[in-house]
Amino acid sequence: MSRKLIAVATAGVLAAVLAACGGGSPGPAPQGGQDAGPVTITMWTRAATQAQSQRLVDAYNKSHKNQVKLTVIPTDNYQPRIAAAAGAKQLPDVFAADVIFVPNYTSQGLFLDITDRVAKLPFKDSLAPSHMKLGTYDGRMYTLPHTLDLSVWFWNKDLYAKAGLDPEKGPTTLKEFAEQATTVQEKLGKDGKIHGTFFGGNCGGCYVFTFWPSVWAAGGQVMNEDGTQSLVNQSPMTDVFQTYRTLYDNGVTGPTTKEEQGPTWTGFFPKGTIGVMPMPSTTLGLMPKDMKIGVAPIAGPDGGESTFVGGDSVGISATSQHPDAAWDFLSWTVSDEAQVEVMAKNKDVPARTDLANNKYSAADPRVVLINSLVAKGQTPYALKFGQTFNDPQGPWLRFAREAVFGDPSKLASLNGAIDSSLQQ
Known part of the structure; x- marks a missing residue:
């Protein structure tokens, strides 16, 4: 997950390649028809989700005549590889992608329209809503949820007990979060080894993943609906920044917080x-x-619940010659068998809200809680997300660092820079 958070988007490279090959809007589905016999389809995934992808592929291959050949590509090289393959019309039959960048691929016609196929799934309304939203373009569906990673608060029960806090009661508001972190620091942090809290202060994606859910929990937004205008210069985002700024100013965060770049x-x-x-x-x-x-x-700040629903979505490439075989695999990956016996069994978050409480998660209430957040969380939509929010040279990181460590008077102009980036 951390590699995802700090990855620099190469959406510009993708757009250039696709423009060269005429990409613009989703094209017609390939006329491959029903495959006559068992076939082997190809699949690409990024290294960040290799473990989950490999488990799904192995389980499918053991139980089906059709087979899937998986290729794992280093995460930092994944977007350029997709762009190059799209330009050469050599995409695999199936490929997964960081859910944040799926709108770039759907808008450029890289995925096959699977709307009618999804409509026939008996559990279609239980598929992770944020992933399904980002995989929908012009009212048509192009991807399914593949892997999910959520942002939550962890607290150390032993440190809470030593600090005089109730180890069974974690924070229910951002204000309580700050109060509990401060108590740990004041009671246990005198030797410099224990710290109240920590965050990635020089990592744009880290701020997105960990700060934005507090905005959503408060009923706010960080952008307008089409991802072209920033709202991070107003409450509740400014309230969230102020909370973390106070924690940093009071020495409650770890000493390397300001320099932490993500890894x-x-x-x-x-x-x-x-x-x-x-x-x-x-x-x-x-x-x-x-x-x-x-x-x-x-x-x-005063309550509510949310999470950043990250992870990957997966779809059939628009150039696949085996769309039926590809769909057989994709639809199986979100079946009860795959989601419970492969994903949940290995402590992964199910891609379906109706399976949040299953026979494996039931053994750990924490896992049930995490799974339940899929229905409450959000995944932000913006075609220019990567260059704006993930790029270390982008405007969001400059904004966040001034908000937490620097000069708040600069935020108005920096918010304008975020708007400009989103609208490019």
Whole structure:
């Protein structure tokens, strides 16, 4: 997840390649017809979701005559590879993509229209709503949810107990989050080894993943609906920034917070040195076995619940010669069998809201809570998302750093720069 968060979008490269090959709007479906016999389809995924993709492919191949050949591409090289393959009309039959960048691909016609196929799924209304929203273009559907990663608050129960806090009661508002982090710092942080909280202060994607859910939980938005105008210079976003600015000014955050660029931002909590902080949900299963961890939804200043629904979506390429075989695989990946016996069994978040509480998640209330947030979370939509919010040289990171560490008087002009980037 962290690699996703800090990845620099190459949407400009994609657009240039597609323009050269005439991409613009989704084209007609290939006329491949029904495959006569067992076929092998090709699939690409980025390294960030290799484990989940490989498990799904292996399970499918063991139980089906059709087969899937998976190719894993380094995450940082994934978008350029997709762009080059699109330009050469050599896309695989199926490819997954970071859900944030799916609108770029749907708008350029890289995916096959699967609207009619999705409509026949008995559980169509339970598919992760934020992923389905970003995979819809001009009222037509092009992708299914593939993997999900959510942002939540983790708190260290042992540190809470030592600090005199109730270890079974995590924060229910951003104000409580700040109060509890401050208590941990004041009670346990004198030797400089324990810190109240931590965040990626020099990482645009980290701010998006961990701060924006507090805005949504408060009923606000960070952009207009079509992703062309920034709303980050107004409440509740400014209230969220002020909370974290106060935590930093008061020495409640880790000492490297201001410099943290992303690669190591999730590495401090597992060491047992942080009281409470926002984390990717997928890291819960990677925590030390003897570590007592509480999990809470990210809240707004005065309450509410939300999450950033990240991960990947997957679709059939518009040039696939085996669309029926490709759909057989894709539809199976969101079936009860795949979602429970492959995804949930391995502690991954199901792509369907009706399977949030299943026989595997039921053993851990924290997992049930995480799964339930899929229906409450959001995934922001903007065609220029990468260059605006993920790029370390983009305007969002400059805005966020001034809001938390610098001069708030610069925010009006910096918000204008975000607008300009979104509208390019």
